[in-house]
Amino acid sequence: MDIENRYLANVFSKKPVVLTKGKGALVWDINGKEYVDCSTSYGVALLGHCHPKVVAAVQAQAEQLITCHSCYYNDRRAEFTQKLVKITPKGLDKAFLSNSGAESVECAIKLARKYKGKPEIIALMGAFHGKTMGALSATWDKKYREPFMPLVPDFKHVAPDNADKIREAITEKTAAVLMEPIRGEGGVRVPPDGYLQEVRQICDEKNVLLIFDEVQTSFGRTGKLFGCENWSVTPDVMCLAKPFAGGLPIGITVAKENIMASLKIGEHSTTFSGSPFVCAAGCAAIDALIEENLTEHAAEMGVYFKSRLEGLMSNHNIIKEVRGLGLMFGMELRFDVHNIILKSAEKGVLVLDAGRTVVRLLPPLVINKKQIDRAINVLDEVLGEEENERASAKVPD
Secondary structure (H helix, E strand, O other): OHHHHHHOOOOOOOOOOOEEEEEEOEEEEOOOOEEEEOOHHHHOOOOOEOOHHHHHHHHHHHOOOOOOOOOOOOHHHHHHHHHHHHHOOOOOOEEEEEOOHHHHHHHHHHHHHHHHOOOEEEEEOOOOOOOOHHHHHHOOOHHHHHHHOOOOOOEEEEOOOOHHHHHHHOOOOEEEEEEOOOEOOOOOEOOOOOHHHHHHHHHHHHOOEEEEEOOOOOOOOOOOOOHHHHOOOOOOEEEEOHHHHEOEOOEEEEEOHHHHOOOOOOOOOOOOOOOHHHHHHHHHHHHHHHHOOHHHHHHHHHHHHHHHHHHHOOOOOOEEEEEEEOOEEEEEEOOOOHHHHHHHHHOOEEOEEOOOOEEEEOOOOOOOHHHHHHHHHHHHHHHHHHHHHHHHHOOOO
16 A cells, blocks of 8 residues: 555545455455455456456467557457457447547547537536546536646537437537436436437437447446447447456447548557457457356346345435446435445445445446345445444434
8 A cells, every 4th residue: 555655646546455366256355355346446347356268368368469559460359359249239330449448438539520520529417438638528527627627629518318408409510429328427327218219319310429438338237238228229339448358458439330431540549459468358258248148147136236225225214216227236325425435345345436425336247146145234234334423423414
């Protein structure tokens, strides 16, 4: 801890835990203490930690070829993109590979502006798309935006879950609407029925692109391979990242072929695009997801986990609402959740926040009922302790 604090930029909200080992839904700290991981490194370890297929693939590839710039062809990169296109929604069959979710969004923004020849991007209030300058311009929270103003121009934010607001915001300058199917950091907000279908229809009518940021909602997370499939809506461009390489850094922008073709040689690239090492991990990750029926498992475990979270509401009136789909949950409380997150970690369960008052849970697809019950028991205990402390101190909710 001292070494990281001394030598690394102080830009992360650190928790007093030193993690050194992981397997499946469990991680261990430097002292050997075991945790149920419902954070999965902010949604990256969706297969669980150190999935054996991924471990074997990266070990083999490390001995074969680690890096190969995309100015050359590579067998592992070809294999990965073929596997990827087989599972993406129909029509999204051209990909650009990068290194992170923010990069995948940056590519989508450039792609929309180039293809449409227009500058304006419409995003949603409450949205989070990343912290590089283009992605940050689409992100809503002022705490991320204000220190770096002025941002990229021609971004516009409208109220979420209201298709009429999007219709009203579209002008002759609009290239695309950029949105998360489920707003993750914005509080795990699941859209109302019919909303995404209506947005798709509006984009078609107005001849603007629809971009879905599925960095957090894809790869089986919501009980479907891609979050948008819960509403049978296909975007023109989709941004992917986090779990697609089994824990290694990856970003993916997929689009319809005619749209991706608007980018010409040299207009968008990155040195590590399609690294054989990462693509080998990605091949193994997709194989594991499909062969082990983990999307279906996520749907089943998600119903059980959500029912257990909702059951906590009868014990604790400090819980306002439980939201989510598949294995993606937000538990909104009536006060700041910082202490809940720290106390849960002390008792062996890792959870996240999603705004000041929401506990976010992003468990891996491989989690089982026993591990879910353990997480629920810890949350039950921690919420009870917090209620008692607040009552004793007479702290208002």
